[in-house]
Amino acid sequence: MTTRDFSRIFVIVMDSVGIGEAEDANDYGDEGADTLGSIARYNNGLHIPNLNKLGLGHLKQAPGLVQVEHPLAFYGKMNEKSRSKDTMTGHWEIMGLYVDAPFRTFSNGFPADLITQLETATNRPVIGNKVASGTAIIQELGEEQMEKGAIIVYTSADSVLQIAAHEDIVDLDELYSICEKARELTYHDPYMLGRVIARPFIGEPGTFQRTSNRHDYALKPFHPTVMNTLADAGWTSEAIGKIDDIFDGEGVTHAIRTDSNMDGMDKLLQSVKRDFTGLSFLNLVDFDAQFGHRRDPVGYREAIEAFDVRLPEVLEELNDEDLLIITADHGNDPTYPGTDHTREQVPLLVYTKANQPGFSLGTRETFADVGATIADNFRVSKPHHGTSFLNLLEEGDEGSQ
């Protein structure tokens, strides 16, 4: 450990809260996607006084977004450089890594070969094997899964193999071990899937419900990320929520699980009250999983407003030596056709009590600017990608643009 400017950096990823189409949205068929703007317009407004105070209204004009005169945070937008719009790619890029080739996707289901290997390895018949929404496929196939003692395998536009089973038929230990086998079978070429996900559910036919016992089995990041360099240098590199899964534990010094956005905010607050030096990295997945993929713009608005309500508690606990960065990993516009992520720019809000008001950080070329800033702050080797904006945070008003 050497020196640092800020002693603690807190990063909150509002999973899927994009802020408008990315420059390359056309390549993804996502022209016009705008998660935050669409939610604001659909609901005729958003009540987000605290995000507005930070400066979110400087990034977008939409009902409920207010351009305050003296934003408390520095604000900007970021484009994603990696050629993919999934969660892992977004988070890895935030920590300084690029993914050049998208992980493989299977829009017609998985090859028969893989399914046979999975059935043999798990001794359970596979049903489903198609692209599906997770909440819909358990209603469709849940009863059959129970009768046959089968496992439901499905995928999406993301590089995922998801396995759903009723907790009374395939207990959690078995489901997790099935997923580990599926992970082994798909870790390398020719499959190299981004993630295998356990999707247990409970209940009766017609009212099946997924439980929070979901578990993700990711690939390890292809190269060390800023989380690794921080941890290797002896700083804290804490993961709250899905972060530990997304990095497959790489560079994580402490992992803290959460079961909802509000639980994530509770855990963040506990972390803010703890004494440490380094990074605390939180993912709030409900925006994406509960509302974006479910194409529920009303629920999504409520989730953003609920997040906004919790912000002051965090801001009050921060001191002059802390930095808070709020951003996202991709979009998931709940008014857009389909049920998948949308290629969007993401918001960047950077708050420190040490220098207010903030000003524009402009439109950043890559999410990796966040990782580069963190590395710069803690004087560890910079990631290959990204430009630090740390110096701008120290400039004061004359840096205003």
Ligand SMILES: O=P(O)(O)O[C@H]1O[C@H](CO)[C@@H](O)[C@H]1O
């Ligand atoms: O429909 P469910 O099961 O929620 O799946 C969603 O969750 C997966 C992982 O985030 C994505 O691939 C998306 O399809």
Ligand SMILES: [Mn+2]
């Ligand atoms: Mn995501």
Ligand SMILES: [Mn+2]
């Ligand atoms: Mn998602």
